[in-house]
Amino acid sequence: MVTSPNTRIWPHSASVNNLDHLEIGALDVCELAKKFGTPLWLMDYASIFQAQEACRLGLLNYPGEKTVLYAGKAFLCLAMCKIVNQLKMGLDVVSLGELETAIEADVKPENIFLHGNNKSGKEIERALELRHCKIVIDNMSELDLVVRLAKRAQTKAQILLRIKPGIEPDTHDHIKTGQETSKFGIGLSEVQDYLSYIKSNGSELDFLGFHAHIGSQALELDVYRESVKVLGALSLATQKDFGLKTKLLDVGGGLGITYVEEDRPPGLYEWASTIQACVSETYQSQNLALPHLMIEPGRSIVGTAGVTIYEVGHVKRLANNSLCLAVDGGMADNPRPSTYNAKYTAAIANAMSRKSAEKVSIVGKYCESGDIIVKDAGIEAGTGDLIAVFGTGAYNYSMSSNYNRTGRPACLLLKEGQADIILERETITDLTRQDRVPAWLEAKQ
Numbered sequence: 001m002v003t004s005p006n007t008r009i010w011p012h013s014a015s016v017n018n019l020d021h022l023e024i025g026a027l028d029v030c031e032l033a034k035k036f037g038t039p040l041w042l043m044d045y046a047s048i049f050q051a052q053e054a055c056r057l058g059l060l061n062y063p064g065e066k067t068v069l070y071a072g073k074a075f076l077c078l079a080m081c082k083i084v085n086q087l088k089m090g091l092d093v094v095s096l097g098e099l100e101t102a103i104e105a106d107v108k109p110e111n112i113f114l115h116g117n118n119k120s121g122k123e124i125e126r127a128l129e130l131r132h133c134k135i136v137i138d139n140m141s142e143l144d145l146v147v148r149l150a151k152r153a154q155t156k157a158q159i160l161l162r163i164k165p166g167i168e169p170d171t172h173d174h175i176k177t178g179q180e181t182s183k184f185g186i187g188l189s190e191v192q193d194y195l196s197y198i199k200s201n202g203s204e205l206d207f208l209g210f211h212a213h214i215g216s217q218a219l220e221l222d223v224y225r226e227s228v229k230v231l232g233a234l235s236l237a238t239q240k241d242f243g244l245k246t247k248l249l250d251v252g253g254g255l256g257i258t259y260v261e262e263d264r265p266p267g268l269y270e271w272a273s274t275i276q277a278c279v280s281e282t283y284q285s286q287n288l289a290l291p292h293l294m295i296e297p298g299r300s301i302v303g304t305a306g307v308t309i310y311e312v313g314h315v316k317r318l319a320n321n322s323l324c325l326a327v328d329g330g331m332a333d334n335p336r337p338s339t340y341n342a343k344y345t346a347a348i349a350n351a352m353s354r355k356s357a358e359k360v361s362i363v364g365k366y367c368e369s370g371d372i373i374v375k376d377a378g379i380e381a382g383t384g385d386l387i388a389v390f391g392t393g394a395y396n397y398s399m400s401s402n403y404n405r406t407g408r409p410a411c412l413l414l415k416e417g418q419a420d421i422i423l424e425r426e427t428i429t430d431l432t433r434q435d436r437v438p439a440w441l442e443a444k445q
């Protein structure tokens with residue numbers, strides 16, 4: 001049995017100790033909160049390891065080359081890049097910041113894929129300078145810019161075309177990307193123009209193959225099968241009509257995780273093995289050479305690894321008799337509930353068995369009525385209790401802000417009894433570091 005952490009709410013190494021406290025990585029979360037303060041982001045190394053292992057094992061039967069790329073937008077910092085290196089994954093980046101973080105952490109350029117629907121000249125130049133870093137082309141003016149910059153740098157750009165296969169997973173509209181109307185990628189009817197352009201700029205462009213990412217928090221496998229079939233047909237037509245081989249096929253990420261009991265995502269192992277079987281069948285049945293297969297999960301690698309710990313401050317009973325627990329964080333460290341109504345599961349980290357039948361909501365401290373982290377949390381907590389919110393490893397830190405001039409929490413990596421800070425808590429000094437006061441405002445009245 002392969003463990004796929006995305007099918008559970010708690011991190012892989014989580015348990016409850018004899019004090020009724022939550023433990024992660026063999027560490028008492030209440031002790032961590034005491035030592036490092038709250039709010040606190042915790043990342044469970046075992047969950048990350050198990051998630052990539054499930055992907056790796058799922059791809060194992062693929063007869064060609066295969067690689068798991070980690071989509072850095074889900075959670076990226078120097079330590080996460082080091083984990084990517086250690087676990088022999090590749091990395092998808094979407095900005096100069098993510099690219100330079102990866103380089104600083106010694107991720108090899110050949111393992112980096114630069115994405116984005118509006119890459120700047122600077123970003124493209126840097127990718128070209130690094131050689132072997134792959135550029136995933138999103139649109140024609142970008143392709144044209146890549147050719148001009150490659151010519152100037154006297155190099156050849158290694159490119160993939162990002163395709164919109166016209167497939168929509170059943171997920172929130174804001175995180176669908178495979179449909180024809182998406183802002184990302186190239187529609188199927190336009191691909192021929194791109195391939196002609198690539199053929200006529202062969203000295204600047206090395207065509208590697210295709211990429212597609214249909215959306216995020218997908219909870220079914222059929223959409224991936226459909227996407228692979230579309231890409232297979234495209235590879236066949238590309239080879240026949242343009243003589244260009246698909247050497248590399250990146251089918252994206254997007255597999256969902258279990259935020260609440262009702263979520264039933266397929267396991268990572270099942271997802272990866274379905275994809276590899278479908279790619280080998282599709283390509284072999286068309287007598288095409290098997291491409292180097294890549295999958296590109298973000299959320300399902302780090303999502304379940306993350307838990308946020310908050311402390312309850314003031315408690316209020318509202319006019320509808322529901323109980324409102326205000327915690328010391330909220331939408332600045334986790335904007336997902338207010339952005340797309342994301343749901344989470346919470347527990348009382350210092351009293352894991354305590355439950356409530358009452359309507360209880362966990363609200364943040366920020367100045368927005370929509371700053372509600374969990375509605376109907378089903379727990380009965382009071383001032384001073386510690387709340388654990390599960391499944392916060394993906395798109396929390398990476399989408400966080402300094403709203404209301406609040407510093408971001410610290411983040412700890414937990415592994416077998418060891419807790420290391422991988423992101424320092426932001427201080428008031430950090431918050432004013434970029435501020436400048438014009439001289440005329442400094443003048444005494």
Ligand SMILES: Cc1ncc(COP(=O)(O)O)c(C=O)c1O
Nearest residue numbers: 071213216217253254297298299
């Ligand atoms: C191109 C690309 N690849 C991979 C991902 C990762 O998606 P997820 O975190 O849902 O696996 C995304 C997410 O938006 C993406 O845009």
